[in-house]
Amino acid sequence: MDKQMDRRTFISYLGTGAAALAVASAGLGTLEGKASAASKTADHLFGYGTNRVSGHFDPIEPSKADMLLLPQGYRYDVVAAYGDIINEKGEAFGQGCDYNAFLPINGSSTRGLLATNHEYTNIFLTGPIKDGTMTQKQVNDSLAYQGMSVIEVYRDKDGVWKLDKSSKYARRINGFTKFELTGPAKGSAAVGGKTTVQGTFANCSGGVTLWNTVLSCEENFSELAEAAGLPLTHYGWVVEIDPFDGAYLRKHTALGRFNHENTAMGLASDGRIVVYMGDDKKDACIYKFVSKGKYDPSRGRANSLLLEDGTLYVANLKSGSWIAMTIDALKKVLDNKSFKAPSGVKSTREELLKLFQTQADVVTNCHEAALILGGTPTDRPEDIEISPFDNTVFICHTNNDSHGNIHGHITRIFEKDNNLSEISFDFEIFAAGGRQSGFSSPDNLTFDGNGNLWVVTDISSSSMNKGVYTSFMNNGLFVIPTSGPSKAQALQFASGPVECELTGPFFTPDEMTLFLSIQHPGENTTDLSKPTSLWPHRPGDKIPREAVVAISGFKLG
Numbered sequence: 080m081d082k083q084m085d086r087r088t089f090i091s092y093l094g095t096g097a098a099a100l101a102v103a104s105a106g107l108g109t110l111e112g113k114a115s116a117a118s119k120t121a122d123h124l125f126g127y128g129t130n131r132v133s134g135h136f137d138p139i140e141p142s143k144a145d146m147l148l149l150p151q152g153y154r155y156d157v158v159a160a161y162g163d164i165i166n167e168k169g170e171a172f173g174q175g176c177d178y179n180a181f182l183p184i185n186g187s188s189t190r191g192l193l194a195t196n197h198e199y200t201n202i203f204l205t206g207p208i209k210d211g212t213m214t215q216k217q218v219n220d221s222l223a224y225q226g227m228s229v230i231e232v233y234r235d236k237d238g239v240w241k242l243d244k245s246s247k248y249a250r251r252i253n254g255f256t257k258f259e260l261t262g263p264a265k266g267s268a269a270v271g272g273k274t275t276v277q278g279t280f281a282n283c284s285g286g287v288t289l290w291n292t293v294l295s296c297e298e299n300f301s302e303l304a305e306a307a308g309l310p311l312t313h314y315g316w317v318v319e320i321d322p323f324d325g326a327y328l329r330k331h332t333a334l335g336r337f338n339h340e341n342t343a344m345g346l347a348s349d350g351r352i353v354v355y356m357g358d359d360k361k362d363a364c365i366y367k368f369v370s371k372g373k374y375d376p377s378r379g380r381a382n383s384l385l386l387e388d389g390t391l392y393v394a395n396l397k398s399g400s401w402i403a404m405t406i407d408a409l410k411k412v413l414d415n416k417s418f419k420a421p422s423g424v425k426s427t428r429e430e431l432l433k434l435f436q437t438q439a440d441v442v443t444n445c446h447e448a449a450l451i452l453g454g455t456p457t458d459r460p461e462d463i464e465i466s467p468f469d470n471t472v473f474i475c476h477t478n479n480d481s482h483g484n485i486h487g488h489i490t491r492i493f494e495k496d497n498n499l500s501e502i503s504f505d506f507e508i509f510a511a512g513g514r515q516s517g518f519s520s521p522d523n524l525t526f527d528g529n530g531n532l533w534v535v536t537d538i539s540s541s542s543m544n545k546g547v548y549t550s551f552m553n554n555g556l557f558v559i560p561t562s563g564p565s566k567a568q569a570l571q572f573a574s575g576p577v578e579c580e581l582t583g584p585f586f587t588p589d590e591m592t593l594f595l596s597i598q599h600p601g602e603n604t605t606d607l608s609k610p611t612s613l614w615p616h617r618p619g620d621k622i623p624r625e626a627v628v629a630i631s632g633f634k635l636g
């Protein structure tokens with residue numbers, strides 16, 4: 080317990096000054112008994128010995144209702160919904176809201192900027208898509224309504240969270256916004272020689288950097304890129320924006336190109352930056368990027384240069400090692416005339432030798448490179464979080480029916496010597512989905528100040544409330560302690576409306592508010608006159624509206 084960071088340090092993890100946290104956690108030293116640093120506070124939470132923790136609640140039951148249900152004593156405000164006007168220019172909040180990052184203004188937990196990802200567009204924007212082919216208008220609308228929003232939000236004197244349309248920061252970033260490329264692929268043949276590219280879309284989850292910018296991850300980009308006639312290699316990257324500076328727009332190619340779910344940034348013992356990332360596909364890999372240079376808090380946003388030069392690693396779970404993804408290593412494997420492509424790589428040796436010529440080709444074709452180098456295919460790695468308490472790394476493996484992994488699991492990586500830049504590690508299955516645990520298909524993660532993981536689930540709408548998924552009902556939000564007697568036990572905190580996925584949980588620094596996105600309610604609708612959900616049930620609305628809500632009711636002693 081004495082090694083646990085204090086509450087003030089934890090608060091840094093949630094927003095401004097994340098640097099302080101990373102420094103603190105990097106100095107924690109070797110894990111004792113495999114990480115139980117947070118057990119005392121977690122005991123408090125689940126022993127109900129105190130109510131000073133953010134997670135004090137009576138768990139709810141699964142539900143099929145077209146409502147966002149919360150435990151008694153908690154409430155929510157819809158802060159911004161699809162189509163809401165967000166600024167004086169008249170720009171509208173996008174569709175498919177996912178990741179949220181709250182960045183305080185002047186250190187406030189009641190006024191700040193919310194950077195929100197917009198991952199998908201659907202029938203409620205485009206209308207039905209005939210024969211699976213989008214019209215030009217449907218393509219343009221999708222490009223416009225995906226991407227990101229930056230909005231200014233505040234809690235008014237009555238305790239209600241609202242969006243401030245008069246904000247000078249509020250803006251949309253979308254499929255038309257120009258981005259600068261950085262890193263090995265910038266200007267390379269792999270991206271058609273380009274140094275700038277058009278737009279970002281399919282933005283799934285993300286992360287906040289130590290210098291308070293936001294990283295946003297391009298996940299399932301290929302469908303819209305193809306429909307729009309945009310080069311595929313311009314998408315599938317990690318994007319960096321500065322919510323406080325509209326001109327700052329980067330895509331960091333050193334972090335690789337794949338179906339990026341999220342980023343989790345921490346510091347190695349020697350001060351280098353480490354970024355963990357999942358490739359959300361069946362049988363895809365876990366990656367980490369380690370910067371060449373060291374983090375210097377006094378340099379502020381200039382530390383972003385660290386994301387341009389470093390080593391990308393892929394995890395081999397069998398040997399417990401991180402494999403450096405360099406062109407030299409790859410060429411060495413491919414130079415062997417008896418090379419046989421691993422399962423998952425369809426190209427021949429000759430084709431691969433042609434494809435992989437420079438480091439730009441490695442980062443641009445990460446999945447193939449990773450498998451060839453011995454990266455372990457896993458069961459849809461989604462969100463990753465580094466525990467701010469003990470530097471262990473939690474990874475949601477959502478599910479993978481091709482391996483019979485129906486309900487997914489949460490993997491926990493223990494880096495050697497608790498040092499994030501080490502190249503060997505151990506791991507455990509921290510929690511397994513299923514009836515015994517009460518949750519299925521874990522996706523996004525965030526920590527609270529008591530070392531509990533807040534986990535949202537992503538049972539697909541086509542499977543929800545059917546077959547082996549019946550007992551879980553609608554997707555939910557669960558609280559799972561990472562240590563103590565209730566370690567790995569899930570308690571349900573929220574149940575989402577019909578056919579939705581809950582995404583983007585993010586606490587304010589004071590932990591009195593939890594932002595959460597309600598993504599794709601009613602997404603199975605095929606006839607606009609008969610929507611399967613009408614959440615959030617605004618008067619006069621004839622369609623459901625994806626929205627970010629602010630949940631209140633947390634009690635801190």
Ligand code: FEO
Pocket residue numbers: 198283284298340359461
């Ligand atoms: Fe966009 Fe992997 O969820």
Ligand code: CA
Pocket residue numbers: 283284340461462522523537
């Ligand atoms: Ca996700």
Ligand code: CA
Pocket residue numbers: 284341462463464523524525
């Ligand atoms: Ca997260």
Ligand code: CA
Pocket residue numbers: 522537580
């Ligand atoms: Ca998902």
